[in-house]
Amino acid sequence: MAATATGTGAQVKITRWRGGRHPTLEIISRLLRREGLRPYIWANMPNFRYPVRSHGYDKALYCVRGTIEVAFPEAKRRVTLRPGDRIDLPRNVRYSITVGPTGAQCIEGTTA
Secondary structure, eight states: OEEEEOSSSOEEEEEOOOOSSOOOHHHHHHHHHHTTOEEEEEEEOTTOEEEEEOOSSOEEEEEEEEEEEEEETTTTEEEEEOTTOEEEEOTTOOEEEEEEEEEEEEEEEEOO
16 A cells, blocks of 8 residues: 655555455446445546546546556646546545546546
């Protein structure tokens, strides 16, 4: 597990997939539900860009297929998530996402 500064004092946690099995929607959904989080699945086409945003709640985000790059503009840092990788985003952290060249499918979980 790694932590990265966001430029706001909040720490983002990045957890690389270490499971013996290939990460699937079923496996990751089960992991999120065990934590009391509600899973939400989304997918997007290659190179799609989500503009800078933030949320008033904590969010756990897994990449299931493809890749996504999460950027933190205040810290001028970027991290790439591959299948099974997870990023925990604290509330009010500003970030953007760029979907990789083959598209991506992700699942996120929140208590909100």
